[in-house]
Amino acid sequence: MKRARPILRKGLPIAILIALAVFAALVARDAAAIRSGLEGGDLAFKAQPAAERLWKIDTRLPNAKRAFGVEDDLVYRRALRAFAVDARRGENPYDFDRPAFRAEAQATLGAAEESSLAAPLRSKAASLQGVLTFDEAIQDPINGPALMRRVVGDFERAVRIDPTNEEAKYNLEYLLRLMDPSAERLRIRENIPAYQPGRSAPGAGPSRQ
Helix, strand or coil: CCCHHHHHHHHHHHHHHHHHHHHHHHHHHHHHHHHHHHHHHHHHHHHCCCCCCCCCCCCCCCCHHHHCCCHHHHHHHHHHHHHHHHHHHCCCCCCCCHHHHHHHHHHHHHHHHCCCCCHHHHHHHHHHHHHHHHHHHHCCCCCHHHHHHHHHHHHHHHHHHCCCCHHHHHHHHHHHHHHCCCCHHHHHHHCCCCCCCCCCECCECCCCC
């Protein structure tokens, strides 16, 4: 036993150093994998927004994505993809499964809105929910009025989260005018700039020059 103690005293520090070196190598490897996965997924998303298997990140350490603080970033990116998938499915008027995909997109965007991301990103998630609900409202004459009120709520949240979100402001003003042509009182209450033609409306429209 006495002979083993010197060996332990010498061997233990070496073992600790080796373990630390292995851990550092794994951290560096996972960091590179996360960076590569995000950048590669972003490029693929720009080329084909509705593509599958975007932002697939292969990490070795447990909870690496949480440790590197990219979980919310992935939620936001996947929410954008879900929105793109819904838009693509909307091109087919006989796609009877679209409501399920739209509900999934709404839920994913809602998760992004409730995340700890920066205000502009959370505001955009709320705004995109409004676009989805607006599209649903114009296709559903029975539930349209109730859905339009939801759309207004989505854009109101987007403006509250990020008061600099000009597109959400104009979309909200656009909707208020659709629902009530004499909505000057509502515009003043919400402190929203007057609507100017040319600004994008929910779901479509050219950008203001």
